[in-house]
Amino acid sequence: MEPIITVNGLEKAYASGHKALKGIDLEISRGEIFALLGPNGAGKTTLISIICGLVTATRGSVRVGGHDTVRDYKRARSLIGLVPQELHTDAFEPVRATVEFSRGLFGKRPDSGLVDGLLRDLSLWDKRDAKVRELSGGMKRRLMIAKALAHEPEVLFLDEPTAGVDVALRRDMWALVRRLRERGVTIILTTHYIEEAEEMADRVGVINKGELVLVEEKDALMRKLGKKELRLTLAEPLPGVPPGLADWKLELSADGRELRYGFDAKAERTGVPSLLARMRDLGVAFTDLETRQTSLEDIFVDLVGGKAA
Ligand SMILES: Nc1ncnc2c1ncn2[C@@H]1O[C@H](COP(=O)(O)OP(=O)(O)O)[C@@H](O)[C@H]1O
Ligand SMILES: [Mg+2]
Structure with a gap:
């Protein structure tokens, strides 16, 4: 089946000369939830804005539902609902009327059942x-979603839907996204919360400094993120990793005072208890121990060779 969105060789240089996108290729399948993950300034909003036809690309092309977003803007745009990062709403209008108005903008006939x-x-x-x-911040955010959905789009973009949102609303958003997906809506959300990608996405794209540095099934990415490192401060420095500990892939710090063991925190057997037992048997004593989680930042550093912001 043809992807619902195809992005080809997309580049964006803003008037300032800043290159916000440096050659993005991406396909989004119909019905998937795709999370675009990246730090501030990575180019997430720029990418979304170009796909939605709000910002002009310097180079490259985008098709939505087979329609070129420049040559066939109206048809491409009619398939898209966008919840922008910045909330901007018509302050004095009643809630219901703003949703009806959004639908009307796309030339769809009024449908009070749908709006209700x-x-x-x-x-x-x-x-x-x-x-x-009169609405609270959280309610305004819900309203933005209602407006974005009013013309029954096939693709919904949520740009940082839960930034600065309380936990309850975040849960509601996630539940809503799942319901929409069940109805066949394709969802693309940007976030800098790894937790959000973990909770929601079928596939994750990591963008950094205008480059898509990774696109992967969520499960595979989470396996990488599930890695932890155990660090043991030794009572006595060692000249090398003892042969009796060869079963664990250990690293010894240059000064011989710290042993490091990388393991999969989500695995049934992490190897940590058996390592500690073996060390005790061998008489390798330690004075301190800590574990650290591989974070998204570590992943960025891995991916971009230490050039991550
Ligand atoms: N209108 C603009 N003019 C100039 N530079 C911009 C503009 N919008 C965004 N940028 C720059 O482009 C880069 C990407 O921004 P953006 O797409 O908003 O990133 P993100 O949404 O991932 O935080 C940033 O360095 C930002 O400062
Ligand atoms: Mg943004």
Whole structure:
């Protein structure tokens, strides 16, 4: 099946000369949840904005549902719902009217059942007649989603949907995204929370400094993220890793005072208890122990050879 989104050789240099995207190729399958993960300034919003036709690319092309986003802008755009990173809403309009208006913008005929359903789904039903400016920040965010969905798009973009959002709303968002996916909506979300990608995504793309440095099935990425490192401070420095510990791939620090063991924290057998038992048997004493989680930052450093911001 043809991907719903195809991005080819996309480059963006802003007027300042800053290269925000440096040759992005990406395909998004129909019905998947794709998380675009990257630090601030990586180019996430730029990429989304180009796909949605809000920013012009310097080079390259994008097709949405087979339509070129420049030559066939209207048809491509009609397939897309966008919840932008920055909230901007019409302060004095009633909630329900703004959602109806969003639908109308795309030339869709009024459908009060659909609009009511969205308001209910997003826990905005009680507020349907309230003015937008009376809503809390979290409710405004829900409203942005209702507006983005009002014209029944096939693809929904959520740009940092949960940045600065409380835990309850974040859970609600995740549940909503899952329901939408069940209805066949393709979802692309950007985030800098690894937890969010873990919870939600089928596939994850990592973007850094305008380059897509990795695109992988979530499960495979999480296996990498599940790596931990055990560090043992030794009571006495060692000249080398003792042969009796050869079964564990250990590293000894240059000064011989620290043993390091990388393991998969999600594995059934981490090898940690058996390592500690063997060390005791061999009389290798340690005075301190710590474990550290491989973080997204570590992954970035791995991926971009220490050039990560
Ligand atoms: N309108 C703009 N003009 C000039 N530079 C911009 C503009 N928008 C974004 N940038 C720069 O492009 C880079 C990528 O920004 P952005 O796409 O917003 O990243 P992200 O969403 O991943 O935080 C950043 O260095 C940012 O400062
Ligand atoms: Mg952004």
